[in-house]
Amino acid sequence: MLVLWLxxxxxxxxxxxxxxxxxxDYSLMDSPHDLAGQIVVLNGKAxxxxxxxxxxxxxxxxxxxxxxxxxxxDRTVISGEPDLPLPDVIRKPGASTVRNGIFRxxxxxxxxxxxxxxxxxxxxxxxxQVAETLNKRRRMAGQIIATMLLPQLLLIVLAAxxxxxxxxxxxxxxxxxxxxxxxxxxxxxxxVEEANTxxxxxxxxxxxxxxxxxxxxxxxxxxRFIADAAHQLRTPLAGLKxxxxxxxxxxxxxxTQHSLAQIDASADRTIRLVNQMLALAQVEPGSDRLLExxxxxxxxxxxxxxxxxxxxxxxxxxxLGYEGPNSSVMIDGxxxxxxxxxxxxxxxxxxxxPKGSNITTRLEEADGSVTLTIEDNGMGxxxxxxxxxxQRFYRVPDNxxxxxxxxxxxxxxxxxxxxxxxxxxTPMGHxxxxxxxxxx
Amino acid sequence: MRILIVEDxxxxxDGLLHSIKAAGYVPDLVTTGEDADAALKEKVHDLVILDxxxxxxxxxxxxxxxxxxxxxxxVLILTARGALEDRVTGxxxxxxxxxxxxxxxxxxxxxxxxLLRRAYNKNSNELCLGELRFDTRARRVTLGKKPVxxxxxxxxxxxxxxxxxxxxxxxxxxxxxxxxxxxxxxxNAIEVYVHRLRRKLGNAGIVxxxxxxxxxxxxxxxxx
Numbered sequence: 001m002l003v004l005w006l007x008x009x010x011x012x013x014x015x016x017x018x019x020x021x022x023x024x025d026y027s028l029m030d031s032p033h034d035l036a037g038q039i040v041v042l043n044g045k046a047x048x049x050x051x052x053x054x055x056x057x058x059x060x061x062x063x064x065x066x067x068x069x070x071x072x073x074d075r076t077v078i079s080g081e082p083d084l085p086l087p088d089v090i091r092k093p094g095a096s097t098v099r100n101g102i103f104r105x106x107x108x109x110x111x112x113x114x115x116x117x118x119x120x121x122x123x124x125x126x127x128x129q130v131a132e133t134l135n136k137r138r139r140m141a142g143q144i145i146a147t148m149l150l151p152q153l154l155l156i157v158l159a160a161x162x163x164x165x166x167x168x169x170x171x172x173x174x175x176x177x178x179x180x181x182x183x184x185x186x187x188x189x190x191x192v193e194e195a196n197t198x199x200x201x202x203x204x205x206x207x208x209x210x211x212x213x214x215x216x217x218x219x220x221x222x223x224r225f226i227a228d229a230a231h232q233l234r235t236p237l238a239g240l241k242x243x244x245x246x247x248x249x250x251x252x253x254x255x256t257q258h259s260l261a262q263i264d265a266s267a268d269r270t271i272r273l274v275n276q277m278l279a280l281a282q283v284e285p286g287s288d289r290l291l292e293x294x295x296x297x298x299x300x301x302x303x304x305x306x307x308x309x310x311x312x313x314x315x316x317x318x319x320l321g322y323e324g325p326n327s328s329v330m331i332d333g334x335x336x337x338x339x340x341x342x343x344x345x346x347x348x349x350x351x352x353x354p355k356g357s358n359i360t361t362r363l364e365e366a367d368g369s370v371t372l373t374i375e376d377n378g379m380g381x382x383x384x385x386x387x388x389x390x391q392r393f394y395r396v397p398d399n400x401x402x403x404x405x406x407x408x409x410x411x412x413x414x415x416x417x418x419x420x421x422x423x424x425x426t427p428m429g430h431x432x433x434x435x436x437x438x439x440x
Numbered sequence: 441m442r443i444l445i446v447e448d449x450x451x452x453x454d455g456l457l458h459s460i461k462a463a464g465y466v467p468d469l470v471t472t473g474e475d476a477d478a479a480l481k482e483k484v485h486d487l488v489i490l491d492x493x494x495x496x497x498x499x500x501x502x503x504x505x506x507x508x509x510x511x512x513x514x515v516l517i518l519t520a521r522g523a524l525e526d527r528v529t530g531x532x533x534x535x536x537x538x539x540x541x542x543x544x545x546x547x548x549x550x551x552x553x554x555l556l557r558r559a560y561n562k563n564s565n566e567l568c569l570g571e572l573r574f575d576t577r578a579r580r581v582t583l584g585k586k587p588v589x590x591x592x593x594x595x596x597x598x599x600x601x602x603x604x605x606x607x608x609x610x611x612x613x614x615x616x617x618x619x620x621x622x623x624x625x626x627x628n629a630i631e632v633y634v635h636r637l638r639r640k641l642g643n644a645g646i647v648x649x650x651x652x653x654x655x656x657x658x659x660x661x662x663x664x
Contacts, residue, residue: 234541238452239449239451239455240542242451242459243454243455245459246458307607311606311659314657320651321651322651323653324653
């Protein structure tokens with residue numbers, strides 16, 4: 001738009017100059033006529049009767065310098081500047097022309113008049129030229145432009161402003177839409193709000209919503225399948241486990257006993273895997289729809305869950321304790337999922353710690369956030385593996401303890417759905433693992 | 441004791457049958473809900489192990505109909521679903537306990553024993569743990585054959601620890617159980633009582649563990 005304006009400015013300048021010329025040419029063209037009035041015939045030749053005072057008046061001009069020249073046909077100069085350039089074509093007497101020219105390295109405007117003094121023959125006509133510099137014209141052109149362009153500029157700026165805000169307002173809902181969608185978690189498939197969007201975009205949004213709906217249904221079908229499959233596996237596994245337990249009690253010889261023990265261990269692993277898969281299907285983001293974060297007492301939940309674990313831990317000669325307030329610690333959360341998370345974390349600590357280890361659950365409140373820490377002095381997780389362990393089915397290489405690889409994935413999904421953060425660290429002062437979950 | 445097993449999975453049913461028999465009870469097996477309903481109407485059983493996921497009339501219906509007949513027979517439900525709703529619904533409908541599949545066989549047997557004891561030993565006022573016997577009505581404590589001297593307060597502490605033997609009892613819970621006395625009991629006082637009880641019971645294989653931040657736990661001491 002600026003380019004347009006600049007070119008318009010240039011054009012306007014030329015036009016303005018042209019009009020300025022028209023304006024001043026009128027009076028310039030009069031000047032040769034004035035001079036012609038002063039031509040007298042002396043001794044059969046034309047000559048100029050221009051007293052000094054008259055000349056001074058003639059030549060005076062506030063802004064420009066005026067030159068003149070009166071010459072006979074034979075090129076003899078009667079008066080004025082001798083080197084004023086001649087026009088290319090000399091017209092018949094009576095015709096005056098005006099043209100641009102250069103005189104003494106200045107641009108000038110020259111009016112020429114061919115004049116035949118009365119009583120003389122045509123070959124005795126004289127050429128009267130008056131030239132003036134262009135200052136007046138330039139100034140007028142400048143003024144024209146200024147008066148024209150300034151409002152033009154203002155108008156343009158105003159128009160630009162109006163268009164800008166107009167477009168901005170029009171695009172604002174789109175921008176909002178864009179930000180809203182971009183801010184979604186990568187599993188959020190809820191429909192996009194159609195109500196406040198501009199009409200042009202509505203068909204697109206409606207299609208997007210339909211697409212997400214189809215996607216959601218497909219994912220739901222998949223989830224259901226996993227959940228159903230896991231359930232279906234449980235009864236045969238129960239049969240397997242029961243028969244193995246019975247057989248172990250009756251085992252006749254060591255070899256049979258050994259094999260049965262292996263079968264039993266494998267059955268346990270399978271059972272654990274099935275349980276974890278089911279748990280994961282329950283807490284996966286996407287099943288988020290059923291998630292409601294309500295105020296709950298995390299302190300009580302932690303204490304109660306830890307109490308449930310104590311007997312099992314004692315059987316393994318480990319020490320499980322709680323550090324933290326005995327009062328309520330309120331956060332917004334889903335009790336079932338949080339219990340699952342705590343169970344998984346304590347279970348990990350129990351399985352990865354040798355006999356005689358200490359496991360501590362700690363609850364701290366600071367700066368409006370609540371941190372739950374499960375700390376043990378067992379095997380620990382190498383720093384390089386601390387991000388990878390959250391992946392599904394990931395097991396640290398050379399990990400001797402059997403496990404499904406899903407425990408921390410479940411924990412991470414629950415943490416995410418509560419908008420909390422989780423980190424794995426080394427405890428202060430001793431080796432082992434410290435898992436911290438911080439709630440906003 | 442006759443126990444009715446309602447389970448449609450052949451392998452699991454077989455395992456349950458053998459386990460119950462080995463435990464000294466008399467098992468009967470049915471594989472459908474209708475058969476279970478019919479069998480229960482005979483009123484010859486002392487306990488029912490009921491699987492919920494049955495074909496044709498599921499476990500819940502059997503349970504409902506049983507309780508509608510005003511039967512008080514103890515019911516242990518088995519479920520593959522393990523969801524909270526199943527458990528709550530089952531208990532609400534009148535089940536006495538629930539176990540999710542797959543389960544530990546020893547756990548099943550223990551729960552069956554506990555259910556039978558609860559149902560058929562209503563007159564017992566005795567709490568036991570190993571050699572320790574606590575007669576709640578007579579307010580008497582014995583270790584093996586010998587009586588144990590305990591103060592009234594120590595007895596209250598012992599009682600609540602014994603009722604929940606194997607589980608964690610918080611100091612608050614202990615304090616609450618002592619509330620009937622006029623004075624308030626302080627933290628330190630509780631520690632003192634526990635300490636005394638430890639001394640009196642320590643030689644009989646009974647241990648009171650301190651669980652950091654949570655309270656105490658009474659149990660039989662293991663052979664380490």
